[in-house]
Amino acid sequence: MAVFLGIDTSCYTTSVALADEEKNIVCNLKIPLEVAQGEKGLQQSQAVFLHIRNLRTIFEENILAKHGDISAVCVSATPRPQEGSYMPVFTVSAMAGAMAASVTGAALFEVTHQHGHIAAALIGNRKPETFLAVHVSGGTTEIVKVDSGKGGFDIEVAGATKDIAAGQVIDRLGQMLDMPFPAGRYVEECAQQSTEELGFKISTSGTDMNFSGVEAQMGRALETYDAGTVCASVLTAVGKTLEKAVKEAIKENGIGDVLFFGGVMSNKRIRAYLSERIPQAQFAKIEYSADNAAGLAVLAMEYANR
CATH class of the missing domain: 3.30.420.40 (ATPase, nucleotide binding domain)
Structure with a gap:
């Protein structure tokens, strides 16, 4: 074979x-x-x-x-x-x-x-001929426009983080809480212990994103709130930031099909948040x-x- x-x-x-x-x-x-x-x-x-x-x-x-x-x-x-x-x-x-x-x-x-x-x-x-792909990991947070109809992938950047990647925020939170690196799985488990969220402010400009503000807020919050509440708040802030930037990319490019992937998108909490708010979103299988x-x-x- x-x-x-x-x-x-x-x-x-x-x-x-x-x-x-x-x-x-x-x-x-x-x-x-x-x-x-x-x-x-x-x-x-x-x-x-x-x-x-x-x-x-x-x-x-x-x-x-x-x-x-x-x-x-x-x-x-x-x-x-x-x-x-x-x-x-x-x-x-x-x-x-x-x-x-x-x-x-x-x-x-x-x-x-x-x-x-x-x-x-x-x-x-499903593989649309043209779609938005959202790569969210510890090293990359980027929205790209993908043309898959030319025998491969023609990729054009449509938006990105302007400071740190979404995964870096999560890993830095894990470091503050003495979690193993990379910390995504442990932050997700910790967030399940809380039913409260702090409503962290997010920052986007069109299709571009910033996550350093979330990092600053989580550092201050850990002085007052329990780890579960801060973890849940950070994950929701990441989801909200992605939602806002991706919706702007959908509007700017006239493309409704969106594919999410990358290590951060293994997070079930963020996946659930985005799937409820972006109708044509698809997600890579966890594996x-x-x-x-x-x-x-x-x-x-x-x-x-x-």
């Missing part, structure tokens, strides 16, 4: 996936990068080392070979499709993909991490929302069969 290999080495996850000729994901392997308790993240040099170690583990276990012969490989070589977009971590996936393609004789395709995210988010969802290589495996199949 022919299979198609995707490899992604993002800031915090090593991912390898295989798709079959029907775009079914037959293997989806993810190894989180280790972040020591109390640390705010990883330096790129540390992450590169950990990715190399993790990929060696994955390939040494020889799990992939039992699924079939690799016909094409697709990797994330850069973060986003903008000029100058670069992170050292993605040189690892580019290197591993080149080696896999060379050894197997498979075709090699290089795309961006964001392309992979969009393709993964579309697994099991494909955070960093993964499944979308790259699907793109490998699509590109190989053009």
